[in-house]
Amino acid sequence: MVEPPEQRRTLAVLVLAQVLSGAGLAAGITVGALLAQEMLGATSLAGLPVALFTLGSAGAAVAVGRVSQRAGRRAGLALGYATGALGAAGVVLAAALDSVPLLFAAFVVYGAGTATNLQARYAGADLAAPSRRGRALSTVLVATTAGAVVGPNLVTVMGDVALGWGIPALAGPFVLAGAAYAAAGLTLGVLLRPDPLLLARSLAASAQARAHAAGTTTPTEVPARPRVVALAGSVMVVTQLVMVAIMTMTPIHMQAHGHDVGATGLVIAIHVGAMYLPSPLAGWLVDRVGARVVAGLAGVTLLASGLVAALTPVRSLVGLAAALALLGLGWSLGLVSGTAMLADELPLSTRARTQGSVDLTIAVAGAGAGMASGFVVASTSFATLSLAGGVLALLLVPVVAWSARRP
Numbered sequence: 001m002v003e004p005p006e007q008r009r010t011l012a013v014l015v016l017a018q019v020l021s022g023a024g025l026a027a028g029i030t031v032g033a034l035l036a037q038e039m040l041g042a043t044s045l046a047g048l049p050v051a052l053f054t055l056g057s058a059g060a061a062v063a064v065g066r067v068s069q070r071a072g073r074r075a076g077l078a079l080g081y082a083t084g085a086l087g088a089a090g091v092v093l094a095a096a097l098d099s100v101p102l103l104f105a106a107f108v109v110y111g112a113g114t115a116t117n118l119q120a121r122y123a124g125a126d127l128a129a130p131s132r133r134g135r136a137l138s139t140v141l142v143a144t145t146a147g148a149v150v151g152p153n154l155v156t157v158m159g160d161v162a163l164g165w166g167i168p169a170l171a172g173p174f175v176l177a178g179a180a181y182a183a184a185g186l187t188l189g190v191l192l193r194p195d196p197l198l199l200a201r202s203l204a205a206s207a208q209a210r211a212h213a214a215g216t217t218t219p220t221e222v223p224a225r226p227r228v229v230a231l232a233g234s235v236m237v238v239t240q241l242v243m244v245a246i247m248t249m250t251p252i253h254m255q256a257h258g259h260d261v262g263a264t265g266l267v268i269a270i271h272v273g274a275m276y277l278p279s280p281l282a283g284w285l286v287d288r289v290g291a292r293v294v295a296g297l298a299g300v301t302l303l304a305s306g307l308v309a310a311l312t313p314v315r316s317l318v319g320l321a322a323a324l325a326l327l328g329l330g331w332s333l334g335l336v337s338g339t340a341m342l343a344d345e346l347p348l349s350t351r352a353r354t355q356g357s358v359d360l361t362i363a364v365a366g367a368g369a370g371m372a373s374g375f376v377v378a379s380t381s382f383a384t385l386s387l388a389g390g391v392l393a394l395l396l397v398p399v400v401a402w403s404a405r406r407p
Contacts, residue, residue: 004127006127006194006196007127010126010127011136011140013187013188013191013192014124014139014192016143017077017184017188017192018117018140018141018143018184019143019144019147020187021081021084021117021180021181022117022144022146022148022272022276023148023150023151023176023177024088024113024117024147024176024179024184025114025144025148025177031155031173031261032053032107033248033249033374034255035091036048036103038168038170039095048371048374051368051369051370051371052104052108053087053108053111054111054244054363055108055111055363056114057112057114057115057359057363058115058359059111060080060083060084060111060114060115060116061356061359061360061362062360063079064076064356065119065352065353065354065355065359066356067079068197068352069350069353072197073126074188074193074195076352077188078185078186078188080113080115080119081112081113081116081181083112084109084110084113086178087107088175088178088181089106090109090110091103091106091110091171091174092162092171095171096166096168110174113177113181114363115359116184118359118362119359121141122339122351122352123192123197124139125137125339125343127196127199131287133286133343134282134284134285134287134291134336134340135287136283137343138279138284138286139279139283141276141336142278143276144272148269148275148276151173153265155261157172158175159261162175197348201348223347227403228341229345232338232339232341232358233342234338235298235341235396236335236339236358237362239330239333239334240362240365240369241368241369241389241392242302242327242389242390243302243330243331244366244369245370245372246305246309246327246373246386246389247324248369248374249385250264252374253377257314267317267320270325271324271328272328273325274326274332275329276332278332278333279332282337283336285333286336291337291338291341292341294333294337295337295338295341295400296396296397298333298334299334299393300397301330302331302389302394303391303394304326304390305323305330305386305389305390306386306388306393308322308323308326309323309386310382310387311383323386342358373385376388
């Protein structure tokens with residue numbers, strides 16, 4: 001099946017924006033916890049920045065969803081990226097002033113970029129045929145890989161830039177993040193025309209009008225089934241929770257065992273690459289074997305990640321990279337399968353708003369995981385955190401299997 005030109009253009013613009021925004025997304029993952037630890041002097045609170053910008057992304061997900069519902073994807077996504085750029089600038093200022101309250105507030109605002117990066121996947125599916133939705137949304141996700149992999153590997157370079165400006169080195173990646181988010185927002189604001197959601201509504205209305213004029217009927221919108229929406233949301237919530245918890249504490253775990261910031265950046269780059277690079281495979285699997293099967297596979301993959309993270313020697317860079325790669329892959333499988341379930345189920349009249357609400361739940365789960373992960377590691381160990389995450393993810397398998405038996 002050949003995609004219509006409007007869908008091809010939409011995907012091309014979204015891909016360009018995601019490449020740019022990927023670098024902004026990776027900055028907080030790579031050095032957010034380290035910056036907080038440096039300014040607070042406490043490991044137990046090192047997960048707080050991730051919790052805060054994930055909490056900020058929760059509010060932004062709702063806002064972006066509602067703006068998109070009223071004014072289209074272009075307005076919602078451009079606004080979200082602009083807000084994320086403002087938050088990144090606030091983090092840099094907070095580090096320069098050594099202001100912890102400003103740092104926390106800025107991380108909340110910075111979270112808008114994370115929410116927008118994820119909301120963009122829905123825009124890729126608005127005009128896609130049902131049989132190609134998995135591949136369409138995964139095309140948007142995989143585009144994040146370029147910026148997200150390059151970003152962590154520029155930690156040292158941007159640190160040197162920051163030192164040259166007289167600000168802490170760990171603030172450097174957030175300079176890159178602000179520029180990346182601003183460029184992504186500008187790209188969407190200028191180039192995302194026609195708006196995919198508004199065009200999808202227009203096409204649906206035109207089809208109804210033609211059918212009415214011909215004296216025939218076309219299927220009206222069917223309300224979403226709450227059970228299916230809940231299942232899709234649960235898959236994405238669990239995968240996000242497990243991924244954020246283990247990912248947040250990995251830089252702290254590595255630093256505590258003698259790994260430098262360059263090695264940490266490499267492991268996080270591999271992790272982020274594994275989050276997005278396998279997306280086309282996940283989308284193809286969803287279109288071929290079904291979203292529920294892929295969701296169960298996500299649970300098994302995340303369990304494998306937890307086991308490898310817990311059992312690998314603390315000085316083994318290869319072992320940690322393998323664990324974080326599996327963590328990213330499991331997240332990718334869960335996000336693509338859950339998103340596809342949701343896109344198939346939601347009618348156009350409520351699509352963007354409901355998607356924003358589901359992403360709110362996902363972000364809140366991630367915020368809780370980011371906050372709790374520091375306390376779990378401080379009171380037990382990184383291995384305990386990893387094993388607990390893997391076991392939780394495995395629960396997806398019986399849940400998905402049970403839902404598949406329901407009529």
